[in-house]
Amino acid sequence: MPAPDASPRSRRDRPAKPALTADGIVAAAVKLMNQGHDQVTLRLLARELDTGPASLYVYFRNADELHAAMLDEMLGEVDLTPVTAPGDWRERLMKILASYIHILYTRPNLARSALVSRPRGRNYFDLIEALMSVLYEGGMDTERAAWGVDLLLQLATATAVEHGTRNQDPNAAQEWQAFLTALRTIRPDRHPHITAATAELVSGTPEARSRWQFLVLLNGILTAPAPSPRTP
Amino acid sequence: MPAPDASPRSRRDRPAKPALTADGIVAAAVKLMNQGHDQVTLRLLARELDTGPASLYVYFRNADELHAAMLDEMLGEVDLTPVTAPGDWRERLMKILASYIHILYTRPNLARSALVSRPRGRNYFDLIEALMSVLYEGGMDTERAAWGVDLLLQLATATAVEHGTRNQDPNAAQEWQAFLTALRTIRPDRHPHITAATAELVSGTPEARSRWQFLVLLNGILTAPAPSPRTP
């Protein structure tokens, strides 16, 4: 009598299939992503969970909603410790943003969903709270801090999408070369300013550019007219 | 003798099929897009051109390359006349950017490709030239103008992606409601700054926000430290 089992026909060799929950699905999806799957599709995820793609629609209205849930899960990894660290507030703010960008950088698809869907999970609000806290240290009023956070995150997300996707593309280097060639063959009579600024248009490392951009934003938020003047 | 024709079996009722060229394909693709097709897929386009999708690979290495070509074509519609118009340079610059955003706004898919692929067509360089020209009027040096153009376009593109895609989504309104609800149920002990700034976080029309953002950028570019100090 080989392989005795209480109910031999109801089990398989693989581990018992856990009951599905929204959190469990998101956890499995994040796990797949961290294993290197750039695109966590509903079908891949369903395969992993040993079911069909239709089952996921019990927990998420569509693929976008799943991606949004994955995003909030990832945002829990953003390093918010610079909030209470010593040092210049600008540097600490940029550290938080750099952590945010870094997390999205290797997941350009999630970054894209961050640009489009307005996150509203707990981790997202923790991030907003942290950024506002540092902005207040910089002496901003409530309005500037609120609108400023939005702007800072929009640029950070766009940066992650841009660089992350490019980094993922195998012909990124050759696209860059093509851009340089196009820039060098610009005709001075039609594009005099570009011709004169060829070097500056491509100078700086991505990191240097990004750092400058955030300093520009912080200076601008501090010095530009407030969003809505209290005395209209 | 009805319908005499030199070679009756070599023609169809539909108009003579024009020979394919890269420009012709892009023109057909843009035409489809302007007819309301949000996603101009290779298959749809091939159907329109009375051929199979494989034929398009003779002219474009992949779908991304086609989208990039479409993007440059669309950029020809950006209104650059504010460059030479009278009035405040900031207002004129924002008019150009508004035109750029408006063109991408109803084509979020193209906007996404603008964020990822670095355009290098003639119309793109015309846009850069125009923006730099206005920035110089604002008194910027070459470095600030070059890096500034990049930053301004990055924000403009991100704005178009964000608002355009949301606008396209039928449940955008109900997503916004869900966000408002999430914001109102924030717990003051965990998120004191958000609680205190609830109104400011959602205030302002998208246009007012966008306008403020660009003023922030312009002020920041003017007042932030130059990208690379000449005396290190």
Place this chain on the structure above:
DNA sequence: ACCTGAACACCGTTCAAGT
């Protein structure tokens, strides 16, 4: 009621076979 197999209506890309 909750779940899901199978089908529907698509994709981009490749390649062998046509002209």
Place this chain on the structure above:
DNA sequence: ACCTGAACACCGTTCAAGT
């Protein structure tokens, strides 16, 4: 040599049918 029909390997979403 240039072009393309057909196939490959996928998608997200729906819905009738199961338990």
